[in-house]
Amino acid sequence: MKEIYELTSMEQVEEFLQNHKLSFLYVSRPECSVCHAILPKLGELLDDYPPIFLGHIDANQVPEVAGRFLVFSVPTMLMFIDQKEYLREDRFIRFVEFKEKLDLLAENLL
Numbered sequence: 001m002k003e004i005y006e007l008t009s010m011e012q013v014e015e016f017l018q019n020h021k022l023s024f025l026y027v028s029r030p031e032c033s034v035c036h037a038i039l040p041k042l043g044e045l046l047d048d049y050p051p052i053f054l055g056h057i058d059a060n061q062v063p064e065v066a067g068r069f070l071v072f073s074v075p076t077m078l079m080f081i082d083q084k085e086y087l088r089e090d091r092f093i094r095f096v097e098f099k100e101k102l103d104l105l106a107e108n109l110l
Contacts, residue, residue, distance in 0.1 A: 001043040005055045010064045013057060017083045020053040022109070027057045027065055027076040035075040038093055042077065045095065049102060052079075081109065 007013045007025075017023050026042060028035030039056065046052055057065050065071055069078060071090070077098075079087035086105070089098055 001040065002046040002052075002054050004039070004043060005053065007055045007057045008061055010062060010068065013055065013062070013065065013068075016053070016055045017080055021082055022049075022052045023080045024052050024054045025057060025069070025078040025080070026054065027059050027069070027071050027074055027078070029059050029074050032074050038075050041095060045099060045102070049106060079105075 004026075005016060007016055013025070016025075024042075024046065026039060028039065043054065046054055059065055059071065059074060069076070069085075073091045075093070076088070076090040077093065078085055087101060
């Protein structure tokens with residue numbers, strides 16, 4: 001499974017985005033059972049895309065993340081290329097469609 005970087009402050013989030021050309025943020029909350037189920041699936045899926053780095057943010061621990069990235073529900077998955085949001089999925093993630101989007105990205109950028 002892809003290494004997951006635990007980001008516990010907005011400073012760490014910003015640094016993570018700056019240090020990785022292709023970065024993926026996963027925003028969740030501890031009380032969200034869907035969040036717990038999706039994170040391992042996401043880690044396995046991202047194994048197929050080595051240049052993408054995965055960061056995890058607990059929205060309870062870093063509440064500023066909601067305002068910074070307009071996160072209204074969890075889980076929210078955000079893909080960044082050169083610190084610009086490229087892809088967003090939230091609440092109900094359809095992994096087949098999501099993988100198709102990542103494959104298209106891989107064809108064009110990776």
